[in-house]
Amino acid sequence: MAEEFFIQGNEACAKGAIAAGCRFFAGYPITPSTEIAETLARELPKVGGSFVQMEDEIGSAGAIIGGSWGGAKSMTATSGPGISLMQENIGYAFMSETPIVIVDVQRGSPSTAQPTMAAQGDMMQARWGSHGDYEPIALSPSSVQEFFDFTIKAFNLAEEYRVPVFVMADEVIGHMREKIVVEDDIEIVARKRPEKSDNYLPFENIENGTTPMPAFGDGFNIHVTGLTHDERGYPDTNNPETHDKLIQRICDKVLNNKDKICSIKSKDCEDADVVVVSYGGPVRSVVEAVAKARADGKKVGYVKIDTPWPFPDEQVKQACANAKDIIVVEMNLGQMYYEVDRACKRDANVHLMGVIGGLLPTPDEILEQIDRIGGN
Amino acid sequence: MSESKQNRFLQYMREDRLPHIFCPGCGNGAIINAFLAAMEKAGMDFDNIAMVSGIGCSSRIPGYLDCDSLHTTHGRALSFATGLKTANKDLDVVVFTGDGDAASIGGNHLIHAARRNINLTVICINNNIYGMTGGQISPTSPKGSFGTTAPYGNQDTPFKLAELVAAAGATYSARWTTVQIENLVLAIKEGLENPGFSFIEVATQCPTYFGRKNKLKTPTAMAAVMKANTVFKSAADRMSARELEGKIVVGEFANTTKDEFTENIDKISVEKSGKKTVINSAYETEL
Amino acid sequence: MRTEIRIGGFGGQGVILAGIILGKSACLFDGKEAVQTQSYGPEARGGASKCEVVISDSEVDYPKVLNPDIFIAMSNEALIKYIVDLKDNGTLIVDPGTTDVEDVREFIDEHNISVYEAPATKTATDEIGLKIVANIVMVGAITKITRVISKEAAIKAIEASVPKGTEEKNIKAFEAGYALVE
DSSP states (O other): OOEEEEEEHHHHHHHHHHHHTEEEEEEOOOTTTHHHHHHHHHHGGGGTOEEEEOSSHHHHHHHHHHHHHTTSEEEEEEOHHHHHHHHHHHHHHHHTTOOEEEEEEEEEOSTTOEEEEEOOTTHHHHHHOSSSOOOOEEEOOSSHHHHHHHHHHHHHHHHHHTOEEEEEEEHHHHHOEEEEEEOSOOOOOOOOOOOOOTTOOTTOOOTTSOOOOOOTTSSOOOEEESSOBOTTSOBOTTOHHHHHHHHHHHHHHHHTTHHHHOOEEEESOTTOSEEEEEOSTTHHHHHHHHHHHHHTTOOEEEEEESOOBSOOHHHHHHHTTTOSEEEEEESSSSSHHHHHHHHHTTTSEEEEEEOOSSSOOOHHHHHHHHHHHHTO | OOGGGSOGGGGGBOGGGOSOOOOTTOSHHHHHHHHHHHHHHTTOOGGGEEEEEOSSSGGGHHHHBSSEEEEOSTTOHHHHHHHHHHHOTTSEEEEEEEHIIIIIITHHHHHHHHHHTOSEEEEEEEOSEETTTTSEEOTTOOTTOOBTTBTTOOOSOOOOHHHHHHHHTOSEEEEEETTOHHHHHHHHHHHHHSSSOEEEEEEOOOIIIIIHHTTOOSHHHHHHHHHHHEEEHHHHTTSOHHHHTTOEEEEEEEEOOOOOHHHHHHHHHHHHHSSOOOSSGGGOSOO | OEEEEEEEEETTSOHHHHHHHHHHIIIIISSOEEEEEEOOSGGGSSSEEEEEEEEESSOOOSOSOSSOSEEEESSHHHHHHHOTTOOTTOEEEEOTTTOOGGGGHHHHHHTTOEEEEOOHHHHIIIIISOGGGHHHHHHHHHHHHHOSSOHHHHHHHHHHHSOTTOHHHHHHHHHHHHTTOO
16 A cells, blocks of 8 residues: 655655665765664664764765675765765775665755755765766656655665766755655665676676676685776786776766766657756756746756756757757756756857846746746 | 794684784784783683774774774774774774874774763774874873974973873773783773773884884883883872873772663663664665 | 644744644645645744744645744734735734734734634633643634634544644644634
8 A cells, every 4th residue: 555644855855765675875974965864773773774863965975885895785874064074985986896875865055055945056066076977877766755765766776777876955845844755665775796706707807787796705715896996806906907998888888878877857758849858856846937937838848857867868859859958957066067068058049047146036027037938 | 933933822813814004013912922921811812803993003903803893984993983883783893093093083982982971992002102103292292202294392281191081981991001010901901891991001112113213222221211100100199290291100090890882772662662772784675 | 725823922832733733734734725824943943933834625736824824923022023025915814812903903904814802711711720721712713703724624634733632622722712602
């Protein structure tokens, strides 16, 4: 029997984590994500899970990587200042191909800025925050239900591709309460245990994919390092070929599976002159604005990006194929805008509606932009 | 080489990773031997040991040992180890770290891991210098010693790590040197057996960098100075601060019992779910 | 139809819980859609705090309250601070024990606001013997006055939201509030 709850986005995220099989959480209190830690501190012990409040966010990111190699699906949750501190260890997780889930409930930034207000200023940090080349996966929920669903999806993708996955939420979605429906047949991807064999290579060069990952204690005696390593996991730092092969594979396993990972939703785009593109919290305003515009007979549609990373360029391009103008609505001064522009600039004029200050743009504000741009 | 002359600890090594990167005269070899001897003395199952390390010469040790090993980021080994041990409380988790890794960039993790009394055995190899980056001063460099970043002599007061960790709440903390291997073996054995946070600081020689910068060019010279400067804790307790300047105080700084971190988590789990925390749950679909 | 509701009061009065009960009633028991939001940060501690709920027959897209149709004030500070964008012909419900509508008389007249008085704090103290259930008394009054949620749904939502063992007292408080207005 499906169950219904009227809960906060952050609580739904915690519920989703437990449903996905998360049994280890390490975190550090930070507004506006703290309710995720609080909920998991209460709920994890009820399902045999472990909760640790670490000394800082650097330690939190380290602990969940350790937890993951210890055989537990592991997660942390934070906001801008915390995600900044976590970046080095997040890079380590990409390099060591450790499945973890990082939830970022974005707030006004940079620095400590606006702890209780919404923003989407960390999108490029999810993409490029740690040094070097890697391909992250990020999901952006636009409702409490999606915060639940996307947290589960994040765990599944993390296991599927042995990769850190970001859930890029924002203060609006984290703090508001809505109804969620929890189905009783949730699809969960379990970690695959490798077969015991003398030829097992924990970092094998498998095309477009990943080798199954053992837990520490399983008897594989593997070495995991952030240094450039060969397929056995042994450091091989001065060999250009080893580095090239390793990093290419780490990127390709995500890029070559974009059609399976990427997801957008679109409405009324077929005949639209103007398409509004957004993700996360602002989608709520966009949907209402576009419905109002349509009711007034304007040819307007919208695209909602579920997975900002890897950026679904083909899907966005296709949905916007007939548009003359595209408006990207986001709560920063232009981040995903550049991705949309890159994908669509040959066929349409791409405009930015960047809103900072902490409040969702209202549907009327978006309508104004639609009228201004559509009227050109 | 005949069988009988082979080092009996070679069975625990990843032979395919040899030769190692350590310099001639480095203390790391002696410390690996001391660790393996202590592990055998403690009757531990090597297969149940998982090692975690940070960045630095000492942090390369787990890479040469044939067990699960997590070579992590600079200073963060203890946070990774906290996650690993908490996720699988049955593992015996050993951390190899150095003075820069544990006490400088990782200082916060060090005191908090000690405060939690999480059951980890930490071997901190203190050579008073950054070796891997080429001889910069560290938080344990003696006042007045030279490094590439202290060309006019170090002006800072060094940390006393074993004392610091004891004060932070560890249930076992000791300091020995590479010239007191028997004491070191016993201390590591005690640390491995202690069901809580155990910290064994090993004062060691780095002839390549500390020695060269401080007119102690040979390992033997360094060992001689280390021996001459060593004071047992019992004696040190009766000495003045001035008398202790430049001395290496050896002995135990904590040996006590206290609630252990992961056992407390298990206790809450038993209370709330009726069982201890689950292990290897990532591989399950039905939870 | 979209109805925007704002409940204002001072910290500790339980305005957040009152809002959660409205939202829960609507979307778990009345078959409607609802979103609840609240103010965080410095103003949520002491002083005036507010909780907002959007209730609709169809999906709620924009989740925030822009111009409330209904405003419930449980403190005078909240009344003065949060009445400013109440819709023309909107509904104002006040606790006369903790507010003075004369302070906003001009706004009421200018915007043709319907004013209802529900002495929630006095009722909670006198009839239930527990001042802290004033918020639940107010939920009863809101239910009766606005009909934005059904009585049945409200009772179920209260039972599902209040601490175990306090259900009976809270339902009694709700009924007392429901009986306050005709």
